[in-house]
Amino acid sequence: MQGRCAERKYHMEESQLLKGVLEGCVLAIIASRETYGYEIISILTEYGFDGIQDGTLYPVLTRLEKKKLISCRLGKSPLGPKRKYFSITEAGAQYLTQFKTLFSSITQRATAIIEKYGGKGY
Amino acid sequence: MKNNNYLDEFRDQLSEAYLDKYVKIQQYILNSNLFYDKKYECLEEILDLLLSAQMDGKSPEAVLGNDVKGFCLNILKSVHSENLSIRIGVSVIRGCVIAFVVGLFFYLMSLWFGETLYVSGGKVSILMTYGLGFGIPTVDAVIDAFIRNQIIKQGGCKFLKIKTKISIASSVLVGLIMGLIHGNLSKTMKLDILFVDLATLLIVPVVIFVMMMILMYIDHWGGFQFMLSEANKREIKRRRKAMLREGLFKKYQRKKASKEKRGKEFTIDDFKRRQEYEIKLAHIVFCLSLPLYLAFELFCIVNLLQDGLVGNNFMGIVLIVIIMLVIWCDLKFISFKNPQLKMLEELQ
Numbered sequence: 001m002q003g004r005c006a007e008r009k010y011h012m013e014e015s016q017l018l019k020g021v022l023e024g025c026v027l028a029i030i031a032s033r034e035t036y037g038y039e040i041i042s043i044l045t046e047y048g049f050d051g052i053q054d055g056t057l058y059p060v061l062t063r064l065e066k067k068k069l070i071s072c073r074l075g076k077s078p079l080g081p082k083r084k085y086f087s088i089t090e091a092g093a094q095y096l097t098q099f100k101t102l103f104s105s106i107t108q109r110a111t112a113i114i115e116k117y118g119g120k121g122y
Numbered sequence: 123m124k125n126n127n128y129l130d131e132f133r134d135q136l137s138e139a140y141l142d143k144y145v146k147i148q149q150y151i152l153n154s155n156l157f158y159d160k161k162y163e164c165l166e167e168i169l170d171l172l173l174s175a176q177m178d179g180k181s182p183e184a185v186l187g188n189d190v191k192g193f194c195l196n197i198l199k200s201v202h203s204e205n206l207s208i209r210i211g212v213s214v215i216r217g218c219v220i221a222f223v224v225g226l227f228f229y230l231m232s233l234w235f236g237e238t239l240y241v242s243g244g245k246v247s248i249l250m251t252y253g254l255g256f257g258i259p260t261v262d263a264v265i266d267a268f269i270r271n272q273i274i275k276q277g278g279c280k281f282l283k284i285k286t287k288i289s290i291a292s293s294v295l296v297g298l299i300m301g302l303i304h305g306n307l308s309k310t311m312k313l314d315i316l317f318v319d320l321a322t323l324l325i326v327p328v329v330i331f332v333m334m335m336i337l338m339y340i341d342h343w344g345g346f347q348f349m350l351s352e353a354n355k356r357e358i359k360r361r362r363k364a365m366l367r368e369g370l371f372k373k374y375q376r377k378k379a380s381k382e383k384r385g386k387e388f389t390i391d392d393f394k395r396r397q398e399y400e401i402k403l404a405h406i407v408f409c410l411s412l413p414l415y416l417a418f419e420l421f422c423i424v425n426l427l428q429d430g431l432v433g434n435n436f437m438g439i440v441l442i443v444i445i446m447l448v449i450w451c452d453l454k455f456i457s458f459k460n461p462q463l464k465m466l467e468e469l470q
Contacts, residue, residue, distance in 0.1 A: 037171055038171050038175065041185060042178075045184070055187070055193040055194070055195075055196030055197050055200075058196055058197055058200035059200040077170050077173075079132075079173040079174060081167070081170040081173070
């Protein structure tokens with residue numbers, strides 16, 4: 001039994017951790033200024049979030065819009081096609097403040113546990 | 123077709139590597155079950171994404187990932203979740219409308235050729251009407267899904283060119299199957315259960331449509347709580363204004379594109395003049411029709427109270443509710459005149 005357990009390898013996928021955080025990150029980017037899809041993807045990729053090129057951003061934007069945390073307007077892009085521009089709403093700004101507090105608190109607690117207990121004996 | 127040509131001018135700016143990806147995405151999206159205008163809205167957004175990435179010198183994989191199908195599914199998921207209730211509502215209404223058309227066809231046939239297995243006592247077979255109404259779109263959706271999968275796996279589908287013929291053949295097959303089932307059931311079951319009258323076939327989609335309009339309106343304005351909240355009335359006004367402004371601007375763009383295609387000039391002032399005329403004319407029509415609706419509503423209420431309307435209180439109440447909603451819509455359109463004229467003045 002122990003041997004069989006030792007053979008299994010569990011890989012932590014970034015997407016599992018990313019699910020809870022991506023909405024907050026996207027909201028933070030939109031809060032800084034009115035922006036659009038490609039710009040958001042570029043900023044996320046610049047900060048190392050490589051897994052979001054497969055279109056996962058779009059359901060996130062739709063969810064945020066449904067929750068009335070962002071608003072969307074259709075404008076013309078300098079390249080020609082129409083483009084959706086997103087800006088944060090009042091409710092979104094409040095949500096972002098709560099997210100920042102909660103994220104900071106969870107990160108601190110998780111870091112403390114991992115630093116104290118993680119890695120010992122392995 | 124107009125939308126397709128409009129996007130082609132942007133598509134032609136894509137390099138070979140981007141174009142290859144875009145063609146696959148285009149085929150996938152165009153064969154999806156999105157509404158027509160949503161498909162082109164999606165494609166336009168994707169074109170902007172690709173052109174932006176191309177301008178920055180990035181590879182297509184940098185914005186699309188390696189899995190085009192996954193990308194398309196995520197895009198469709200975001201659009202579907204946007205309007206899932208509307209899609210369900212429209213699918214149900216479409217099914218009911220097809221059911222009514224089929225029912226009407228069989229009924230008219232029975233008037234000329236006499237009653238058949240599918241028409242009895244002025245009523246039509248439920249299986250033939252609703253069976254075809256919901257069976258045909260379902261089979262169509264399955265065929266679309268199969269073709270989309272083939273496009274993504276193999277870059278194309280040999281059945282795409284004959285998709286219409288396949289759809290027609292499958293519709294006939296569904297009809298035959300429903301007919302056979304009805305034929306078998308009519309031998310073993312009470313005939314009344316298998317038939318439905320035309321009035322019911324007509325009223326059902328109307329009622330569902332009205333309910334859907336109400337739900338869409340409530341959903342659009344953020345739900346009952348949001349609508350009634352004092353703190354959010356400004357947000358409702360702002361969104362209504364933005365919606366009117368965007369609608370006007372889109373209309374101007376469409377008319378301008380149409381005129382320019384015919385080699386004619388069309389300025390914003392031309393549009394404003396024409397639009398002002400249309401708004402004032404529509405206002406007159408809505409004002410003139412309001413007393414007619416009110417008179418009809420009064421007539422229906424009086425008849426209902428006298429128990430005389432269609433011999434059925436429930437139908438009478440439904441009719442009164444529908445006319446009330448029509449009157450409410452009419453009043454809304456009448457009240458739109460001044461905001462629209464003001465919006466027109468601000469249009470640049």
